Amino acid sequence: MDKKGNKEHNVFEKLKEFQKKDLTHRSGRILGSMCTCPHEVGRKAYSMFLESNLGDPGLFKGTKMMEDEVIATLGTLLGCRDVFGHIITGGTEANIMAMRAARNSSKIKNPEIIVPKSAHFSFRKAADILRLELKEAELDENYCVDINSVKKLISADTIAIVGVAGTTELGKIDPIHKLSDLCLDNDLYLHVDAAFGGFVIPFLNEIGYKLPEFDFKLDGVCSITVDPHKMGLAPIPTGGILFREKRYLDNMSIETPYLTEKKQSTIVGTRTGAAAAATWALMKHLGRDGYIKIAKRCMELTELLFKGITDAGFEIITEPTLNILAFRSNEMSVEDIYSFFEERGWAVSISSYPKAIRIVVMPHIKLEHLLEFLKDLKSIKKVDKS
Numbered sequence: 001m002d003k004k005g006n007k008e009h010n011v012f013e014k015l016k017e018f019q020k021k022d023l024t025h026r027s028g029r030i031l032g033s034m035c036t037c038p039h040e041v042g043r044k045a046y047s048m049f050l051e052s053n054l055g056d057p058g059l060f061k062g063t064k065m066m067e068d069e070v071i072a073t074l075g076t077l078l079g080c081r082d083v084f085g086h087i088i089t090g091g092t093e094a095n096i097m098a099m100r101a102a103r104n105s106s107k108i109k110n111p112e113i114i115v116p117k118s119a120h121f122s123f124r125k126a127a128d129i130l131r132l133e134l135k136e137a138e139l140d141e142n143y144c145v146d147i148n149s150v151k152k153l154i155s156a157d158t159i160a161i162v163g164v165a166g167t168t169e170l171g172k173i174d175p176i177h178k179l180s181d182l183c184l185d186n187d188l189y190l191h192v193d194a195a196f197g198g199f200v201i202p203f204l205n206e207i208g209y210k211l212p213e214f215d216f217k218l219d220g221v222c223s224i225t226v227d228p229h230k231m232g233l234a235p236i237p238t239g240g241i242l243f244r245e246k247r248y249l250d251n252m253s254i255e256t257p258y259l260t261e262k263k264q265s266t267i268v269g270t271r272t273g274a275a276a277a278a279t280w281a282l283m284k285h286l287g288r289d290g291y292i293k294i295a296k297r298c299m300e301l302t303e304l305l306f307k308g309i310t311d312a313g314f315e316i317i318t319e320p321t322l323n324i325l326a327f328r329s330n331e332m333s334v335e336d337i338y339s340f341f342e343e344r345g346w347a348v349s350i351s352s353y354p355k356a357i358r359i360v361v362m363p364h365i366k367l368e369h370l371l372e373f374l375k376d377l378k379s380i381k382k383v384d385k386s
């Protein structure tokens with residue numbers, strides 16, 4: 001640190017230099033991310049509550065009221081108003097909390113969890129931190145978890161099963177109703193990772209998409225991850241964890257002797273209230289209609305991209321269920337396609353099962369961006385042959 005401070009103006013000039021090196025969502029060049037431009041209303045609400053700490057909620061009673069309202073609204077959206085939970089940093093923390101709740105609610109000595117092969121890597125972190133044995137279930141031909149594979153993995157040490165509603169790489173929805181029945185029959189904890197899908201599936205279903213049930217309407221579902229900082233348009237870091245029963249939070253609560261709350265169940269201690277405020281403001285401002293419009297537009301653009309990629313002669317891995325799609329070519333390696341786009345300033349990503357170029361059509365992506373992308377895609381083959 002400099003001994004003497006610098007003029008604010010000079011500091012901000014330096015900040016701008018750093019910022020210039022970053023990509024922006026607004027440019028439409030980020031095609032492989034689940035983040036997006038935070039909505040203006042979320043930004044404003046976030047900056048209003050910068051000093052609010054939900055780690056000591058007695059000091060910030062208004063913010064705590066907002067968090068409670070946000071949890072109830074998310075619960076209602078996901079099939080049960082009377083849920084218990086918190087607004088936290090994101091899907092990783094939510095998944096770790098869910099696995100911790102499941103572990104602390106069981107008496108098994110060497111606990112195991114079963115997750116689909118498609119599960120986000122945050123479950124590996126959870127398994128590592130919580131010393132859980134992680135077993136991976138196979139996928140079916142539609143890249144959803146194979147229920148028979150899950151059944152085969154159940155042992156006397158299984159404490160929880162995970163299903164995903166909106167897989168990270170392909171946007172698929174596991175057969176949660178089957179997992180729910182299985183968990184009810186075997187008295188097992190079922191966690192649904194809807195970090196991505198939680199802010200899309202309910203809205204698409206309202207306009208007739210007929211996507212499968214995945215939420216608390218299914219009796220076996222014990223907890224759900226739902227991230228406002230993905231399709232909810234909230235600023236980073238804003239995640240959500242919902243539990244059907246309060247005992248799951250109680251089973252992992254730690255006494256907090258000198259705070260305004262007596263017990264704390266979250267992993268993070270000091271945690272921003274701004275995330276709860278931003279989510280509260282966004283849900284109030286956009287309403288269900290606003291989110292329906294956003295989800296519908298993303299799906300329409302995904303369908304347009306799907307058609308464009310197919311017409312350009314590339315192979316789509318699977319028809320998109322949500323606003324994520326992946327493709328490959330039988331003439332060119334995925335790495336070469338990736339480099340081709342990278343050289344032209346596009347940030348796509350690579351999915352792993354199977355290896356393919358993955359695109360997430362987030363709300364910051366406009367028609368013009370996709371048309372430009374498709375133009376570049378069509379030129380690949382010419383470049384490849386020359």
Ligand code: 0PR
Nearest residue numbers: 033034035090091092093120122168193195196
């Ligand atoms: N669960 C699912 C289904 C996810 O897709 C993700 C993240 C998580 C949990 C973890 O959420 P947090 O990252 O909020 O802890 N999915 C994205 C991914 O790994 C996150 C991401 C976002 C990655 C933007 C890159 C990026 O540029 O692909």
